[in-house]
Amino acid sequence: MKMVGAMVAAARIAKNLTQKQLGELVRLDAETIASIEQGRRALMSNVAELMDLHLGLPGLLTVAANEMPTIDATPPWAEEYMGLEANAIALSWFDNQVVPGLLQTENYARAVFRCRVPAHPEAEIEALTDRRIVRQQILRRSTPPTLSFVISEAVLRDRLGGGDVYGEQLHHLRACADLPDVSLQVMPLGRTSHAALDGPFILLETPDHQHLGYTETQRGSQLVSDPDEVSIMARKYAMLRTQALNTEQTRGLLSRLLGET
Numbered sequence: 001m002k003m004v005g006a007m008v009a010a011a012r013i014a015k016n017l018t019q020k021q022l023g024e025l026v027r028l029d030a031e032t033i034a035s036i037e038q039g040r041r042a043l044m045s046n047v048a049e050l051m052d053l054h055l056g057l058p059g060l061l062t063v064a065a066n067e068m069p070t071i072d073a074t075p076p077w078a079e080e081y082m083g084l085e086a087n088a089i090a091l092s093w094f095d096n097q098v099v100p101g102l103l104q105t106e107n108y109a110r111a112v113f114r115c116r117v118p119a120h121p122e123a124e125i126e127a128l129t130d131r132r133i134v135r136q137q138i139l140r141r142s143t144p145p146t147l148s149f150v151i152s153e154a155v156l157r158d159r160l161g162g163g164d165v166y167g168e169q170l171h172h173l174r175a176c177a178d179l180p181d182v183s184l185q186v187m188p189l190g191r192t193s194h195a196a197l198d199g200p201f202i203l204l205e206t207p208d209h210q211h212l213g214y215t216e217t218q219r220g221s222q223l224v225s226d227p228d229e230v231s232i233m234a235r236k237y238a239m240l241r242t243q244a245l246n247t248e249q250t251r252g253l254l255s256r257l258l259g260e261t
Helices: 002-014 019-026 030-037 045-055 060-066 076-087 106-114 122-140 153-157 163-176 227-243 247-260
Strands: 090-095 146-152 182-187 201-205 211-216 221-224
Touching: 002 030, 002 045, 002 060, 019 030, 019 045, 030 221, 045 060, 076 122, 076 201, 076 211, 076 221, 090 227, 106 122, 106 163, 146 153, 146 227, 153 182, 153 247, 163 182, 163 247, 182 227, 182 247, 201 227, 211 227, 221 227
Parallel strands: 090 146, 146 182
Antiparallel strands: 090 201, 201 211, 211 221
């Protein structure tokens, strides 16, 4: 990754482009370009193709991106976020597909990874599960981050892993709802308006009070640092919290669901 990043930097400088100017050409912000050039973020193949085009390279970066070896259980494009998450002082998380990773039980996490198409090898499923559970250590820090979660009710209705895994996960969520640094809210089914139809996202505050956003797609992710874009995400999250059940109503819903298991 460092070698590929150095190639990007050398080609950019040869064209007398700043990181911001190159970012505008390939639809990334300057911070992401810097992360790629420093080897902290993998160069994705679609971005490499645009860079080859604008930097006048005969497909060199595309070849490098496509031949990048897999070196870790965590996708390279998620590594930068993971480092920020581990030290965050506040996280706000909306999810409408699965229980947020920080709130997943080990068995539920394993079931999530087993849903992947094409299927992961069993050894990789175990590595991914272990990595996810290790991330949850931030909940046990001497000074935990302030955590807010809004989860779609559909997530709570799915029974990933079967009845036993489902019941265990509901019990865990109900316990998490009582933690002093955790706010858990459910977005109920049947609403006539929804502030986050574009999908899941996370807001993060660093120890030096930088505010960032993070989103994932099928095959990549985006760490958002532009203040205007982060502001839009923050306003969406604020609206989500008004549309969701409050924390007391959420605890009541979880208790009712537990009674049905």
